[in-house]
Amino acid sequence: MSWIAGVDVGGTFTDIVLINTATREIRIRKVPTTARNQAESFLRGLTETGDLDDVDAIVHGTTVGTNALLERKGARTGLISSKGFRDLLELGRRTRPNDYGMTGTFQPLVPREHRLEVPERVDAHGQQVVELDEAALEEVVKQLLADGIESVAVMFMHSYANPEPELAAHRVIGKLWPNEYISLSHRVLPEVGEFERVTTTTINAYLQPLLHRYLSSVDDRLRSAGYTKGFRIMQSNGGALNVTNASRNACRSVLSGPAGGVIAASWIGRQVDADHVISADMGGTSFDVAVILDGEPALSEQKEFTYGIPSRIPMIDIETIGAGGGSIIYQDKAGILHVGPESAGAEPGPIAYARGGTRATVTDANVLLGRLDIGNVLPGTDSPKANVRAAFEELGKSLGTTAEGAAQAALKVIDLNMAGAIRKLTLERGLDTRKFILIPFGGAGPLHACSIAENLRVPRVLVPIWPGVTSALGCLLADIRYDDTWTVHQRLDQVDAARVRALYDRMVERVMDVMREDDVPKEKVELQYEAALQYEGQSHRVIVTLPSPDISVSGLAATFANEYRERYGVTVDNVPVRLVNLRVRASAPRDIEVSIANDTMRGTNANGSGTAPMFFADAWHEAAIHHRTSLKQGVAVVGPARIDQADTTTIVPPGWTARVDNLGNIEITHEAFTQ
């Protein structure tokens, strides 16, 4: 028996998906997360779902890093920098927390008393202007140790152009430092831009001890339970790495959880031959979207997790807004309606959850309009329907409409906001949403998907089999993957092809070290060479894939011009091109081909389980109610209809038609948008 397991540990629930690679049987499970020690719910959930002896691989999505960063619960960290530059971390790049309102505070990850300097300076050409003072460094290291610092970041100016001083510093620190928690800026991020580099390096140092301890404890428990196979951690780039690599590269798993969902969406998209996919994960408090182009999630180079702390590593470009089932609906002083970003969360939650919530939420609006059956979400709950109605009646009075009108308006506002987040991602890349399919997941995604799609004129929505555990599914689908980048930041016509080759060679060495640590044989590693280019002055970059690490400058210029013209429909003359950075993407595909048996969701019922009133477009309709597991493949379910299942509810509005496809997905299409 060979199973592979994906385990996604979120704040509230731990999701487990097991797939049998021979029989293609799938098992899913949701258990409450043990907040104190996530390793507990991890082990318990996993062993309750399957026998560890039969499992060949486990991939884990975790929020340990994210939470430590957002709640400032990382390690006691020190920072050593070139003389004159210890404050970079705190100075930032001249911003403020809010565009308007001269308020708000900022606490850097490392307070100033733990940021120390040593004489050392390299210039923009990589020439040493001031030699590293090793004696001074020793003193600084002793001071940090005396202050109880556990993890240290080293950030010298222009270290991407000349890593030698940082390497020399590493040798000095290594002699005195009691552990391996030493993060060098050129190792973490060999890119120009001192603020982003120092911040990313500091994030790494800040999270490394924590992640190392947590992952080691999970690993130990797995081993003592007799598990001997691979255990890997989902990374922000959508790949997976083992415990040693993941701890060492701690800053690279901050988006571990959401990345899993996007990987699952891209896998599902590939199975139905969709080139372009919008991955939309809507839960209780937030809405995470990403775009997938030609089967691959679009990457971003930078994300600011919280004010003033950008992380600059290759990661899936996930846009997050505060919109979810728990988003609170309210009116401002001028009477304008707002939905979110404030959320009622799980406690007290929506009014309909009967857990003490008193403020109307998106979930309540869906309940009132007949789009959500609380009995399906929380079986056994005696939902206070009268309270829900009363809340919307009050709102309706003030809006000059009925309770239903108010609920409908609130949904319209939140759907518009979510559509806006998607449009931003596509507009930035010059893409047309009409060429995409939308894959909604999370507890609330399939409820809102068609409305969002209508907004964006997306013709096709595809609800995966188990929308509630998509991130866990993504974990077990992840390849072993590591991306590396290196700054060039030179006008293309001044670039030396031999130097580019040398940089690529250096990066290949680095990624091969990681792959070796992850037990991947050299011949199994697939390397992809990429270059990011831009027209001088532009902020966004176009990434082109190169056939080999040996470039010709004129060839690269032509490739870039073509790509730019193709994407934006503009020909640019007489503007110099800049080679921003080089990238190597190393991956080792899974040994095991994953597929889900196409009879998993083959029901027999074509007629549904009856009808219920549902509110659409200012009127009540009788809508068909179906249960997902009994839904017959291929049969058209014409909207308005509701499809219930344990982990979500799918709404098919009027004008849309749903069918279960031969892979078990619900495909929903709109007559007006489909040619």
Added chain:
Amino acid sequence: MIDVITLTVLQNRFRQIAEDMDTIFDRAAFSPIISEGRDRASGIYTGDEGLLIAQGATGMPIHIGAMQFGVGAVARKAAGTCKPGDIFIINDPYLGGTHLMDVKLVMPVFVDGELFCWLGSSGHWPDIGGAVPGGYVTSATEVQQEGLRLGGLRLYREGTPDPDLLQMILDNVRVPAQRLGDLQAQVASLRAGEQELRRVIAEYGVPTLREAIVALRRQSAVLVRDMIGRIKPGTYTYEDAMDNDGVVDEPLWIRLRLTVESERLIFDFSESSPPCRGPMNSVFATTASAVYISFKHLFPEIPMNAGCFEPIDLIAPETTFLNSQYPKPVSGCAAEVSQRIVDVCFGALSKALPERSTGAPVGTSLNVALGGYDPLEDRRYILYFYTGGGHGGFPDGDGISNACTSVGLAKTPPLEVVEQHAPVLFEEYALRQDSAGAGQTRGGLGVQYSMRLLRGEAYIAVLGDRSRKGPFGILGGEDGAPTEVALSLRGEHFVPRMRTKDGNILFTTGDHIAIKTPGGGGRGDPAKRPRDSVEQDLRRGYISVGSAEQHYKARGPNG
């Protein structure tokens, strides 16, 4: 009567259209100041008078209030004659502009042959001709020295660019290929905005939209009046000054008499200094915009449209430097004077609305421009650098350090990128100790940096302010430290002729410039600052032992 729900949805739709326009402009622009610095804004304006309907959330503050004046000027000039597909270009400061570098493109949107509204796109071009690259001519005495002035000219006729006018513009700006790229980016954003707007028009119809626009404006006015209602009625005065105008070293006073009535604010600047000789004049649109920005900072929750401006009266006669007329030079207005106007508004409002008020922020961008020749790489370069400083102490905490100015949102470029572009080396870039104004909540810290020329020769120019007096404290808080600019030229100490403003200074290998920017003003009596906060500031070196003793009556760790 239009219902609230439709209004809510339309308010969101309008804002999203403006934000789509911003996104497209950012993506396609060729100037880092636009694409990275977001020194730009997009908006939708009424067909009749060009009144603001909606703007994107990330629009540069100083453009926000100013743009409707520029759009209004085009609307007045062209409403009767414009055709679908026309696009107008305007940057004239006296016709509702800021400095010449802020170039606006304005496009009418017609429905069934009738003018429905205008779309506007404003962006800071890094060059618009004139005596020096970048447009900040510190010694200018006439606008002609500052660059090309465009008074609402028809650049596109029914969808096609006018080749002669386009060439005239490109022939008179530096690096024309990139300016053409910026211009095309603005056109692309206008057209994308129009396309999305047409969807909304098709969905709701013009009569509903017109009704909604009026209703939304009325609602913002209601919100603003409600906010004004929280301010204690009365008359409040405040004054502060610019160091000088760049030509004559005398302070330029901004004197505000703020009258708070039950539903109205009157900002009267009549007693301010007369128009000046140098480029530190402001124009009406910029002065108005600065007033709106100060209000928006105090009440950030109000959505911006023309209704916000209705309950606000502005008196800035032409006899003051805050409403200067042709041909007065104005390049300092958007970058520097506008900040002091905001400060003075903050100062007056701090007396009227102390519970929301903060100490004064940094108040200058300290623009440094360096143009020279690098013998090693055999090329000419131009380098712009600017800095932030402290925000003022606010009710719940200390001001942010190295914050952006009140009127801008532009990030500073990475030092390593600056060092790649120009043969300079930063010797230090650090928090400035003892710069924060003391207070119960203190100001944020300013920055101090020092930059040395590694090779060749260059000319350096400085345009800043706030050297006579630092950002003020409020409610018993103390002032932040003032600006300091010092150069070392051939081993000799040199201070700019106009303190914080000077140009054409020969900079040779080994010379360096050292700048210290202001910290923010403090808020509340420093004696009330918690002991452990003072100790933490000492431990972190934000303040020195001497300063702790002087301002907080605190002893140092060894004292």
